[in-house]
Amino acid sequence: MTVQARSLVQITAPRQTGPTLLDRMRRSSLLMAILAPLAILIVWECLTRVGLLDQRFFPAPSSIIVSLFALVESGRVFIDAAWTIGRMLVGFVFGAVPGIVFGIMLGLSPTVRAFLQPVIAALYPVPKIALFPLIMMIFGIGEASKWAIVAIAVFFQVFYSTLAGVVNIDRIYLDVASNFKATRWQLCRTIAIPGALPFIFTGCQLGIGMALVIVVIAENFGTQVGLGYLIWQSWQVFEVRDMFVYLLMVSLLGYGSQMAILRLQRAVIPWKKDDAG
Amino acid sequence: MSSDPSTTLDRTGLSPPAFPKIRVRGLGKRFQVGKAWVEAIKAIDLDVQAGEFICIVGPSGCGKTTLLRILADLEAPTEGEVTIEQSDPSNPLSSMIFQESSILPWMSIRRNVAYGLELRGVPAAEIDKSVDRFLALTGLDRFADAYPHQLSGGMKQRASVARAFANNPEILLMDEPFAALDEQNKALLQEELLRIWSETRKTVIFITHSIDEALVLGDRVIVMSRRPGRLKTEFKIDFPRPRRVYDLKANPEFGRIGREIWTLLREEVVGP
């Protein structure tokens, strides 16, 4: 748009030229996404080479990559990753399902809400990991206690999101269900669950993130497998390079699980305006 | 125009039944707003015969929606009572078409229209037949598998009309259903509504703020006072049926009654 003398305003279509290489790079979101981490790694590498970073705590990225290849070749890390994923998933399911069920029950019924919400609200602020010793006393130090602690953490995230989702459903849709004489279960199935689904997915995303945090800490206890165990183990033997490889794997696991839930969400919620791309 | 309801069933050649389809006595509703009470409607008496088409006009905020919601059993009255005669307990008694958009965003248009039938467990083949029919009547057949966010406001409103009709209730409660439509669509749907109504003989209570619309559709037009809403005056409309919207508007009698109703409404809004 150019403004000329005597306030003539002219709007012209932008010139149609082919995208330059720079344009194409800007548009490639994958390229943009790896640019910043790449820069950090290069700076990191340089800083360790010139001795500004302590190699004992921050080994050069090139040496970490060497460790990575060694560990991947041995194959052991994949078994450990599988254990961690398994614990996360089992705990997640045991937490998310009751979270959704209670969220919907409390969301639909003011009576149930008045009855149960104070209890849940009182338990919520307890740091979940502080419960772990108690959980191990109850469930033993094996797998069950890990599932339980993950489940507890996931429950609260999913529960509160679901509750907010149900409470925020437009009243008119409840009137519609009531006008068409929906039973309690039909109300859940056709209004409460689909209406709260975007919120439920947000809760699941928060929940899976929390599950990873909890499982990595919990794997310090009573187990010889899992990425969390390997991290604690490499701390004990001061194997910093390996530790960085495991940290990398944990972060990939976190990223991957978020993406999986996002994918699921897009498949399950086809009625949303396409806002997430 | 008389306000005598005893001739409303002349079309069917039946004498009026002893009990009306809907009988409203002394109906009142107060809402608590903070510490104050808002009286929405007051002392409403109304008899509606089976198969009758009643239109209610009134200034905005006078309690029309409140009256309809009480009739739909979505709201409890604070005074008085409503008696509705159900002739077939296996069919739904009433369906409401809401003033605001009430189409469920998470279901396709087809599933929205099928909603009432699906909840009642009607066999799938029967649902499909009925849904197809009303989708076609409301001009939505090409959008059956679309989701509501892909449709215009007017199309969503048509879908909620189709949903109520497909449910096949004895009574249709319609709250300004065509207010959001453009002039052409409105006239088409009005005629369609009249056609379906003459086929199915449903009892209809139709709320509108358009005097013309009330005169085109109704057997009776009831004018409500401003809040707290009471039924102020009643006009019996006996233009011959079937009515065609634009033929009717050319009728001098149409203009005369319209003006009379307008004068009454004007008094309610700005005072006499």
Ligand SMILES: Nc1ncnc2c1ncn2[C@@H]1O[C@H](COP(=O)(O)OP(=O)(O)O)[C@@H](O)[C@H]1O
């Ligand atoms: N749930 C409610 N709570 C409080 N006030 C209400 C409620 N519903 C309606 N009202 C009030 O009752 C009056 C009548 O409302 P309504 O029936 O929607 O009018 P209309 O449909 O004729 O425009 C209005 O003053 C409105 O503010």
Ligand SMILES: [Mg+2]
């Ligand atoms: Mg209204």
